[in-house]
Amino acid sequence: MSNGYRNDFRKAIGHYARTASGGSTSASRRMGSVAQAGAGLFGALTGIPAGPSEASVDLKSLAGLPCELAISAISQALITEDGDSEKIRAAMNYALVEALDGVETFDPQCITDDVIADTMISYLAESIFLQMVMDSGKAWNKADTPNQAMHAETELRELIKVVVDKHMAPRLTGNVRSLSRQQMTQIERQSIIDAWKEWEAYL
Template sequence: MGSVTLAGAGLFAALTGAPAGPGETSIDLGSLAGLPCELAISAISQALTTEDGDSEKIRAAMNHALVEALDGVEVFDPQCITDDVIVDTMIGYLAESIFLQMVMDSDKAWNKADTPAKAMRAETELRELVKVVVDKHMAPKLSKNVRAFNRQQMVQIERQAIIDSWKEWEAYQ
């Protein structure tokens, strides 16, 4: 999930206003001020998603996380990107990325449910479980001064949360 963590670090940098280094993707959130929030979210995820095998998963996870973190915001304002929004976005992004990877890895397992309703319930429960696990492993690391981290530190935090989440998922099965 290397491209997931790199894209996550780019999302983190954009949200914290960190400057992009050579070869790093970035977006100026100030340029999105005044746009309807859903258009700003789309612009952010489009700008930060590279075109590779994980691009759809990354874009979907970014959109999902930003929609949840900015719930209730109608018009985008960079000032609404508080530390709490950053933490919520990063946890939501990584949780959704892991969830989507698990669904992809499970292949046809979802087809074994007796009914579509049972499959949807199982999917919802898995999504919630993954978010709780990611939150448990990431939130304590991000709870202090979230803006003090750099991209590489965020990549390391994400990677460790992925490892911890997969270990917990394997123990849960």
């Protein structure tokens, strides 16, 4: 944060992944609620019937709404009230806005397999980004200017997205809708572990 050098930034992420976050297994466990909520988002987008204790939302009921209102309704319906609820809501909103960019009026037919895959990758990447920012705390105050802080946030978000996409996208090829909620939870958890292992190698 203090000098903006990319190599130092990578070293800091490596230290975070190896030490501050407790490693890949610990990270996957800590982000368990993120993965569970992600499975709920996947279920809603694919139309998988929710179980008795699972949150759900009927996309057909949102047809015709302004897209931003539909996105807000989806994330509101799917979050659980726990310590991660705000992070999960923000990540869902961010991912859906990214995936549905350019859509003004919500139509369930616009939820294609590509949109589903893009949403899930963006959701997990943004969740990890928000977790890292929360965990790094006062480190963000070391930027000399607000612009420097914004640049660092952009760099971190992009780095996370690239790595998550690298490990998650190959698992979301073919008929994405054939996956179950449980399989999506496992894909998210394994993608977290794989991303962390890559970051742990940053020296």
